[in-house]
Amino acid sequence: MLFGEHGRPVKSASRPLKQYYPDNGWVEHDAEEIWRATLACCRQVLKGIPVSKVAAIGVTNQRETTLIWDKKTGKPLHKAIVWQDRRTAERCAALEAKGWGKKIAAKTGLLLDPYFSATKLEWLLKHVKGAREKAARGEVLFGTMDCWMIWKLTGGRVHASDVSNASRTMLLNLKTLDWDRELLRLFGVPRAMLPDVRDSAGDFGSAEKKLFGAAIPILGVAGDQQAASIGQACFAPGDVKSTYGTGCFVLVNTADKITHSRNRLLSTALYRRGKTKQYAVEGSIFIAGAVVQWLRDALAIIPTAPASEAEAKRAKPSEGLYFVPAFTGLGAPYWNPNARGAILGLTRDSGRAEIIRAALDAVCYQTRDLLDAMAQDMRHAGLKRLTRLKMDGGMVANNWFCQRLADITGLAVERPVVTETTALGAAYLAGLGAGIFKDTKAIARHWALDRRFTPRMKKAERDRLYKGWRAAVARVL
Numbered sequence: 001m002l003f004g005e006h007g008r009p010v011k012s013a014s015r016p017l018k019q020y021y022p023d024n025g026w027v028e029h030d031a032e033e034i035w036r037a038t039l040a041c042c043r044q045v046l047k048g049i050p051v052s053k054v055a056a057i058g059v060t061n062q063r064e065t066t067l068i069w070d071k072k073t074g075k076p077l078h079k080a081i082v083w084q085d086r087r088t089a090e091r092c093a094a095l096e097a098k099g100w101g102k103k104i105a106a107k108t109g110l111l112l113d114p115y116f117s118a119t120k121l122e123w124l125l126k127h128v129k130g131a132r133e134k135a136a137r138g139e140v141l142f143g144t145m146d147c148w149m150i151w152k153l154t155g156g157r158v159h160a161s162d163v164s165n166a167s168r169t170m171l172l173n174l175k176t177l178d179w180d181r182e183l184l185r186l187f188g189v190p191r192a193m194l195p196d197v198r199d200s201a202g203d204f205g206s207a208e209k210k211l212f213g214a215a216i217p218i219l220g221v222a223g224d225q226q227a228a229s230i231g232q233a234c235f236a237p238g239d240v241k242s243t244y245g246t247g248c249f250v251l252v253n254t255a256d257k258i259t260h261s262r263n264r265l266l267s268t269a270l271y272r273r274g275k276t277k278q279y280a281v282e283g284s285i286f287i288a289g290a291v292v293q294w295l296r297d298a299l300a301i302i303p304t305a306p307a308s309e310a311e312a313k314r315a316k317p318s319e320g321l322y323f324v325p326a327f328t329g330l331g332a333p334y335w336n337p338n339a340r341g342a343i344l345g346l347t348r349d350s351g352r353a354e355i356i357r358a359a360l361d362a363v364c365y366q367t368r369d370l371l372d373a374m375a376q377d378m379r380h381a382g383l384k385r386l387t388r389l390k391m392d393g394g395m396v397a398n399n400w401f402c403q404r405l406a407d408i409t410g411l412a413v414e415r416p417v418v419t420e421t422t423a424l425g426a427a428y429l430a431g432l433g434a435g436i437f438k439d440t441k442a443i444a445r446h447w448a449l450d451r452r453f454t455p456r457m458k459k460a461e462r463d464r465l466y467k468g469w470r471a472a473v474a475r476v477l
Contacts, residue, residue: 001045001420001423001424001427002045002046002049002054003423003424003427005055005431005436006446007418007424007427007428007443007446007447008418009418009420009424010049011045011049012045012420012423013040013041013042013044013045014041015037015040015041017029017030017033017034017037018030018033019082020079023087025085025086025087025089025328025329025337026081026085026086026087027081027082027084027085027328028079028080028081028082028085029065029079029080029082030079030080031067031069031076031079031080031145031148032075032076034080034145034148035148035149035152038149039152039211042211042212043212046212051212051213051214051216052214054212054214054216055430055431055434055436056216056217056218056219056220056430056431056433056434057153057207057216057217057218057219057220057430058218058219058220058221058222058227058423058425058426058427058428058429058430058431059146059149059150059204059218059220059221059426060146060221060222060223060224060227060422060423060425060426061144061145061146061149061165061223061224062082062083062144062145062223062224063083063144063164063165063168063223063224063225064083064115064116064117064120064144064168064169065080065081065082065083065117065144065145066080066081066117066120066121066124066142066144067080067081067142067143067144067145067147067148068121068124068125068128068131068135068140068141068142068193069140069141069143069148069151070134070139070140070141071138071139071140071141071156072139074151074152074156077124077128077131077140078124078127078128078131080145080148081120081123081124083115084115084246084247084286084328085114085120085328086114086328086329086337087114087120087123088114088119088120088122088123089114089329089337089338091114091119091122091123092112092113092114092119092337095112095186096112100112100186104170104183105260106260107173107174107180107182107183108167108170108171108172108173108174108180108183109167109174109258109260109266109267109268110168110170110266110267110268111264111266111335112170113335113337114337115284115286115331116168116169116170117144117168117169117170117171118169118170118171118183118187118189119170119187121142121169121171121187121189122187122188122189125188125189126188132188135189135190135192135193136190136192138190138192138193140193141159141193141195142189142193142194142195143159143161143195144161144165144168144169144223146161146162146165146221146222146223147159147160147161147165147195150204150205150218150221153205153207153208153211153218154204154205154206154207154208154218155208157205158204158205158218159195159196160195160196160197160198160204160205161195161196161197161198161221162197162198162199162200162202162221162222162223162271162272163177163197163198163199163200163269163271163272163277164200164221164222164223164226164227164268164269164270164271165221165222165223166179166195166197166269167268167269168223168268170183171183171184171187171189171194172197172269174258174267174268174269174279175258177197177269177272177277178197179191179194179197198221199271199272199273199274200220200221200222200226200271200272200273200429201219201220201271201273201429201430201432201433202219202221202273202433203217203218203219203433204218204219204221205217205218206218217433217434218430219429219430219432219433219434220426220427220428220429220430220431220432220433221426221429222271222425222426222429224243224245224249224422225243225249225251225282225422226251226268226269226270226271226280226425227421227422227423227424227425227426227429228241228243228249228251228392228393228421228422228425229241229251229253229270229280229425230271230424230425230428230429230443231392231418231420231421231422231423231424231425231426231427231428232390232392232416232421232425232447233440233443233444233446233447234251234252234253234390235253235278235440235441235443235444236253237253237254237255238252238253238378238385238386239252239253239390240252240253240371240374240386240388240389240390241389241390241391241392241421242367242370242389242390242391242392243391243392243393243421243422244288244289244363244391244392244393244394244395244396245288245289245393245394245395245422246287246288246289246290246293247284247285247286247287247288247289247290247331248284248285248288248363248366248367248370248393249282249283249284249285250282250283250367250370250371250374250389251268251270251280251281251282252280252281252282252374252378252386253270253278253279253280254267254279254280254281255278255279256276256277256278256279257279258279259279259281259377259378261281261373261377262376262377262380263333263373263374263376263377264332264333264334264335264373265281265282265283265332265333265370265373265374265377266281266282266283266284266332267279267280267281267282268280268281268282271429273432281374281377281378282332283331283332283333283369283370283371283373283374284331284332285331285332285363285366285367285369285370286326286327286328286329286330286331287325287326287327287328287341288363288366288393288395289305289393289394289395290325290327291323291325291327291359291362291363292305292308292359292360292395293305294325294327295308295355295356295359301352301355301356302356305394306397306398308356308359308360308398308401309398309399309400309401311352311353311356311357312353312356312357312360312398312400312401312404313400314353315353315354315356315357316349316353316354318345318347318349318350318354318357318358319345320344320345320468321343321344321345321346321347321350321354321355321358322343322344322345322358322361322362322365322468322469322472323341323342323343323344323355323358323359323361323362324339324341324342324343324344324362324472324473324476325341325359325362326339326340326341326342326476327340327341330473330476330477332369332370332373333369333370333373334369334473334477336477339476339477340476341476342472342475342476343355343358344472344475345472360398360400360401360404361404361408361469362469363395363401363405364401364404364405364407364408364409365408365465365466365469367389367405367408367409368408368409368466368469371386371389371409371411374386386411387411387412388411388412388413388414389405389409389411389412389413389414390414390416391405391413391414391415392415392416392419392420392421392422393419393421393422394419396415396419397419399451402415402451402453403453403456405453406453406454406455406456407455407456407457407462408457408462408465408466409455410455410459410462411455412452412453412454412455413452413453413454414449414451414452414453415449415450415451415452415453416447416448416449416450417448417449417450418448419450428443431443
């Protein structure tokens with residue numbers, strides 16, 4: 001996406017990427033395909049635009065997706081293991097049984113789960129022939145997808161990541177914002193294969209001239225959910241946003257304080273710029289927009305994702321019908337990698353429309369799971385009460401879903417004019433690095449409201465429906 005200096009999209013291009021499922025619960029991507037597609041999209045966006053007018057590049061990415069590649073040839077040694085992948089669930093359970101869970105949470109702010117990069121990287125070093133030996137000699141590099149993109153853009157000159165992405169590897173000490181030696185030993189990761197950890201708005205080198213016709217500096221990098229928070233101008237303590245893409249991710253700004261959750265949420269680095277460090281508490285739902293994709297692709301009961309809105313509107317009220325989309329386990333606050341999906345409460349009246357609405361309801365209920373846990377953590381930390389939720393991502397084009405979200409959570413839900421806030425946040429960081437924006441206050445002035453959805457449902461009804469959801473989840477667990 002190409003953005004103007006006022007934070008409005010100028011041009012965009014996209015291409016679908018293939019996902020690979022080599023085994024039950026395993027999810028992989030082809031890193032070379034991602035690079036080729038990204039390069040093609042960049043060139044498509046820049047067509048007819050003088051490259052001299054492009055101030056900087058910002059990079060944002062799926063955070064925990066894990067890749068290793070040969071330092072000399074630049075070739076990946078294996079497909080990238082995606083954040084959703086659950087192949088290391090047994091390893092995580094074994095470490096938990098040995099008492100590592102509390103120590104890892106204290107150091108990294110994360111729970112011991114296959115979601116994060118550390119056990120994925122450990123798996124690659126163990127199962128890719130010769131990888132561990134080559135890594136020990138400094139011949140193999142590790143990176144999340146931001147790191148891979150920067151490496152490719154700079155022609156292998158820069159091997160670096162930012163604090164937000166590094167904080168999701170389960171190898172970074174959240175207090176020092178540097179790699180933790182004890183955890184590197186635990187997972188058998190040589191320090192030499194890890195990237196430099198840099199500011200989110202900082203110097204990551206320049207894209208090679210041959211790629212776009214001129215060298216363009218890379219000045220902003222952030223993981224997708226942190227980037228979305230920046231795109232939503234969540235700069236004050238207590239500001240909260242929820243992004244609805246493949247999964248759903250709710251982040252609340254906790255300023256410069258590391259707030260350790262009492263409700264199995266995550267503490268994470270939001271961004272760093274110079275001496276300014278910002279942290280967040282995050283809740284992660286693995287399946288949000290992915291359940292709509294499943295209805296479209298696997299069941300073929302809707303032709304397109306947007307068609308779910310009309311179906312939900314015409315659905316009959318379905319007492320006790322709940323869809324728990326635990327296709328790859330359940331994320332926060334349950335953290336059960338072995339849970340599997342279920343549709344509960346089916347009757348003879350249940351049809352296509354009712355199942356589609358139950359799927360959309362599930363995303364709303366899961367969001368409430370996170371917000372209720374988050375509210376408790378914020379009270380313990382002395383932060384202000386949640387009163388509104390900024391939302392973004394592909395699902396928020398669905399007005400029925402937005403209103404339902406307000407009704408189920410009991411919060412005012414705000415949809416911005418620019419809903420591609422992840423890309424916008426990366427652009428803002430690059431703009432900070434390039435001096436286009438003086439500070440975060442200058443960025444916040446560009447945030448604009450498209451529509452506000454306020455709760456219409458009575459509290460008693462909301463709580464009754466939510467009680468049924470919790471019972472459905474209990475049966476899955």
